[in-house]
Amino acid sequence: xxxxxxxxxxxxxxxxxxxxxxxxxxxxxxxxxxxxxxxxxxxxxxxxxxxxxxxxxxxxxxxxxxxxxxxxxxxxxxxxxxxxxxxxxxxxxxxxxxxxxxxxxxxxxxxxxxxxxxxxxxxxxxxxxxxxxxxxxxxxxxxxxxxxxxxxxxxxxxxxxxxxxxxxxxxxxxxxxxxxxxxxxxxxxxxxxxxxxxxxxxxxxxxxxxxxxxxxxxxxxxxxxxxxx
Amino acid sequence: xxxxxxxxxxxxxxxxxxxxxxxxxxxxxxxxxxxxxxxxxxxxxxxxxxxxxxxxxxxxxxxxxxxxxxxxxxxxxxxxxxxxxxxxxxxxxxxxxxxxxxxxxxxxxxxxxxxxxxxxxxxxxxxxxxxxxxxxxxxxxxxxxxxxxxxxxxxxxxxxxxxxxxxxxxxxxxxxxxxxxxxxxxxxxxxxxxxxxxxxxxxxxxxxxxxxxxxxxxxxxxxxxxxxx
Numbered sequence: 335x336x337x338x339x340x341x342x343x344x345x346x347x348x349x350x351x352x353x354x355x356x357x358x359x360x361x362x363x364x365x366x367x368x369x370x371x372x373x374x375x376x377x378x379x380x381x382x383x384x385x386x387x388x389x390x391x392x393x394x395x396x397x398x399x400x401x402x403x404x405x406x407x408x409x410x411x412x413x414x415x416x417x418x419x420x421x422x423x424x425x426x427x428x429x430x431x432x433x434x435x436x437x438x439x440x441x442x443x444x445x446x447x448x449x450x451x452x453x454x455x456x457x458x459x460x461x462x463x464x465x466x467x468x469x470x471x472x473x474x475x476x477x478x479x480x481x482x483x484x485x486x487x488x489x490x491x492x493x494x495x496x497x498x499x500x501x502x503x504x505x506x507x508x509x510x511x512x513x514x515x516x517x518x519x520x521x522x523x524x525x526x527x528x529x530x531x532x533x534x535x536x537x538x539x540x541x542x543x544x545x546x547x548x549x550x551x552x553x554x555x556x557x558x559x560x561x562x563x
Numbered sequence: 564x565x566x567x568x569x570x571x572x573x574x575x576x577x578x579x580x581x582x583x584x585x586x587x588x589x590x591x592x593x594x595x596x597x598x599x600x601x602x603x604x605x606x607x608x609x610x611x612x613x614x615x616x617x618x619x620x621x622x623x624x625x626x627x628x629x630x631x632x633x634x635x636x637x638x639x640x641x642x643x644x645x646x647x648x649x650x651x652x653x654x655x656x657x658x659x660x661x662x663x664x665x666x667x668x669x670x671x672x673x674x675x676x677x678x679x680x681x682x683x684x685x686x687x688x689x690x691x692x693x694x695x696x697x698x699x700x701x702x703x704x705x706x707x708x709x710x711x712x713x714x715x716x717x718x719x720x721x722x723x724x725x726x727x728x729x730x731x732x733x734x735x736x737x738x739x740x741x742x743x744x745x746x747x748x749x750x751x752x753x754x755x756x757x758x759x760x761x762x763x764x765x766x767x768x769x770x771x772x773x774x775x776x777x778x779x780x781x782x783x784x785x786x787x788x789x790x791x792x
């Protein structure tokens with residue numbers, strides 16, 4: 335059936351995101367390095383803490399900042415100073431104030447898509463922060479709907495399809511995360527287009543079997559939808 | 564016009580909330596007391612930090628925990644130890660794991676309301692946490708809609724009315740916060756019923772002019788709606 339609705343992932347599909355986390359991670363390593371004994375894998379401990387904290391914090395910068403602080407205490411056996419903790423709080427606030435930088439091709443492609451399809455942003459993370467990012471993106475007025483969700487799983491996509499009364503056969507989801515943007519949408523009966531981003535967070539990692547249409551840039555999306563949608 | 568939709572606030576209308584923040588605040592004071600010089604008003608400094616951080620963090624437990632940590636560093640001039648910071652992280656996680664305790668009268672009244680009206684929970688705070696609270700409340704299946712929002716202002720209520728295609732004259736919002744549950748709903752053309760809670764957060768404080776219907780308990784709501792709705 336003809337595509338009527340296009341779902342768009344936010345982070346690392348519409349705007350840059352993961353690189354800011356990596357920038358913060360590099361700063362984090364530098365801040366705590368003087369207090370860490372040799373042989374400790376800081377990244378591994380942070381990832382373990384993020385995984386353990388996910389059930390409490392969910393996704394987003396606030397939970398990440400709390401996990402950074404906890405990891406700083408953890409990997410330094412409590413030797414980390416309050417100066418460093420304050421610096422980590424400031425890193426978190428810096429991420430939350432970050433101007434939104436659109437991914438290449440987004441600014442010119444979204445208006446084209448908006449003329450032909452009903453666009454729905456489907457993004458996860460902190461509600462407050464995601465709303466600010468959408469507002470700062472300048473794209474909000476081109477969107478038919480915005481869904482900021484706690485988790486991008488089958489139940490969430492089913493709820494969204496139901497909410498907008500969408501026949502799954504008319505829905506295509508576009509995003510960089512196979513785990514969040516592709517697999518659950520296929521399970522819900524929709525279609526999905528993968529636009530990989532060079533950086534993917536470990537907790538988002540998944541693969542598809544190669545049968546999912548994959549584009550190098552969102553700039554190719556209007557043509558793909560014309561041909562295959 | 565006849566009431567068709569009833570909006571229900573979550574925190575301190577359906578389930579207990581503010582008391583857990585106050586319990587955490589008491590624990591916070593105790594934890595940092597040994598490091599604080601005399602003459603410092605801890606509560607005042609915390610409230611000032613919460614206000615200043617609101618634009619970054621929005622509402623909810625994660626931002627509150629970050630503000631507690633920042634205030635601990637601030638009021639102790641950095642003397643607070645990492646043990647205390649870890650204890651604050653644990654307090655935050657404890658709040659996020661808190662079992663949901665329904666306010667008296669909610670468990671028996673919501674099923675009655677759900678038979679007669681379309682119920683929509685309108686709640687703010689961390690998305691992940693609010694979804695967990697709703698799931699733990701046992702009330703989710705009785706709800707026609709759930710709206711977890713970043714801010715409960717005029718724009719938000721207008722968006723919700725539009726989303727469900729609600730004539731404002733058929734909408735009544737019920738909650739404990741005059742600022743968030745009453746005033747913006749009246750401005751949007753709906754009606755509101757105030758059910759005060761004994762505890763109200765300083766940043767939520769507002770008053771109405773006395774003309775807003777005020778009930779002592781949600782148990783009185785079905786009868787009020789019969790008579791006035």
